[in-house]
Amino acid sequence: MAIKELNIANNILYLRRINHMSIEELANEINVSRQAVAKWEHGESIPDVVNCLALAEIFEVSIDNLLHYDGSSEEISIAPKGKHFFGMTKIGHDGEVVLPKEAREIFHWHSGDELVILGDEHSDHPGIALISSDDFMKTTRELLDQIYPQKGPNKSDN
Known part of the structure; x- marks a missing residue:
């Protein structure tokens, strides 16, 4: 098994700077010296x-x-925890898009699973997003229950 190269020095410096923290602020945050x-x-x-x-x-x-x-070999910056960049894909002749294996594994998506396709064409960066249909329906039900609470058998419309 190959051992990955440590880039922690550059990453701490980069992350501290993009978070607009001084060395002293970071040191205080984790209780170490400057x-x-x-x-x-x-x-x-x-x-x-x-x-x-x-x-x-x-x-x-x-x-x-x-x-x-390794910021020197990557095209994008360090992703926040839980956020991913899976690379690029091309749209096929019939409009098909192949999702990278890593994405399917992380989200536990398998052949035959249903996905909801959402889109935003009016933002500065128009695009689409995918979500499992089960998760989408669960979230939609929860939102509708908040907007239109169910009335119990002892509740009236008074």
């Missing part, structure tokens, strides 16, 4: 597991991305 954060960013030392967990939580990224994301 010098410790500076050493991490310069690659002179590596945060321990507890501090890696804290950093991942503060920056809302996965620990794997905190440790291994």
Whole structure:
């Protein structure tokens, strides 16, 4: 098994800057010295597991991305935890789109599953989104129940 290269120094520096935090603010947030954060960013030392967990939580990224994301070889920045970029796909002659295997695995989608296709053509970045039909219907029912609460057998329209 190949060991992934550690890029944590660059990632801490990048994440701190895009979150508009000073070294001192980040250090205070996780109860370490400014010098410790500076050493991490310069690659002179590596945060321990507890501090890696804290950093991942503060920056809302996965620990794997905190440790291994390589900004020099990727076209997009570190994704927030739970957000994914699966690459690109082409629309086939009959309009078919193949979902990447990783996406199907993460969302537990299988051949024959029904998906709802949602679209927004009026935003600055028009596009479509997919959601399982079961999840969509569950959310829709919950919203409708909030808007139009069900009346119990002892409730009246008074």
